[in-house]
Amino acid sequence: MSTLFTARDACSFGAHVVVRELDLPVEVVRVPLRTAESPIHAVNPLGRVPALRLDDDTVITENGAILPFLADLKPGTTLFALPGDPERAQIQSWISYISTEIHAAGFRQVNRPERYSADPAAHDGIRQQAAKTLHAAVAHIDRHLQGREWLVGNRFTIADAYLGVFVRWTARLGPDFTGFDALNRFREAYLARPSVQAALAAEAG
Ligand SMILES: N[C@@H](CCC(=O)N[C@@H](CS)C(=O)NCC(=O)O)C(=O)O
Known part of the structure; x- marks a missing residue:
């Protein structure tokens, strides 16, 4: 299962909302920020959320990439629009x-x-x-x-x-x-x- 890494009261909240809006099979995991011990560093070298890790361990970072990627998991969803629109x-x-x-x-x-x-x-x-x-x-x-x-x-x-x-x-x-x-x-x-x-x-x- 894919994993979305989030933090409390962070900009990852929007991606978390999209997971719930679309009922996606994505596990949402909360991590601490700005501490060397946080597991986020093993996922995103910048130590930032959101980060999305796919089943095959591919990692996607940046809201600008993660939000469209999540919506495209449900093609035709009203949360986004199709290519060319x-x-x-x-x-x-x-x-x-x-x-x-x-x-x-x-x-x-x-x-x-x-x-x-x-x-x-x-x-x-x-x-x-x-x-x-x-x-x-x-x-x-x-x-x-x-x-x-x-x-x-x-x-x-x-x-x-x-x-x-x-x-x-x-x-x-x-x-x-x-x-x-x-x-x-x-x-x-x-x-x-x-x-x-x-x-x-x-x-x-
Ligand atoms: N450009 C990034 C910004 C991500 C970002 O700055 N996330 C903050 C939380 S809102 C963070 O993880 N900060 C921890 C840090 O910078 O060490 C995006 O839009 O995904």
């Missing part, structure tokens, strides 16, 4: 935007400024600038979601499963990030999904 590219476009603009340029710099400067005196400035960048990226998504429930095609897709991770984190960033109406509606709809509730319960255990 422009919606497939739109879904991939959002995953790429979220991974680069929201995660890497935003949350990673807000949460881990030490990765961008060895000088502790620089960290507050990095955090503040990253929060502004993040705010602009979140506002872009909020505008897109005006009058829509989900990112693409009026249905929940793998891009929404992934966005939900960061929409949950955004709420913790303080008052500047709480007034996005469309995003707030998205968060409620996301949290109401049985797959999300089941994944949350499993990760809390």
Whole structure:
């Protein structure tokens, strides 16, 4: 059986939700992060989740690869679209935007400024600038979601499963990030999904 390596409250949550949405025969295993003892290092040399190990020991890393791969295990699922369908590219476009603009340029710099400067005196400035960048990226998504429930095609897709991770984190960033109406509606709809509730319960255990 394939194994999806995840961590609590991490960006692997979206892939975990997809496994549950599609009822895939994938074992979800939680690992600790940022410790040399974690079994994740034997799977992903970067020590990061998500990582997907297939039956034949092939390893796939990166949300941008894992989310489409999981959806393609059920060809024709409404969570994705078939090759050649422009919606497939739109879904991939959002995953790429979220991974680069929201995660890497935003949350990673807000949460881990030490990765961008060895000088502790620089960290507050990095955090503040990253929060502004993040705010602009979140506002872009909020505008897109005006009058829509989900990112693409009026249905929940793998891009929404992934966005939900960061929409949950955004709420913790303080008052500047709480007034996005469309995003707030998205968060409620996301949290109401049985797959999300089941994944949350499993990760809390
Ligand atoms: N670009 C990667 C980022 C993965 C990533 O940064 N995962 C975090 C959890 S949200 C992690 O494992 N961090 C541990 C570390 O960097 O040591 C992806 O989208 O899959």
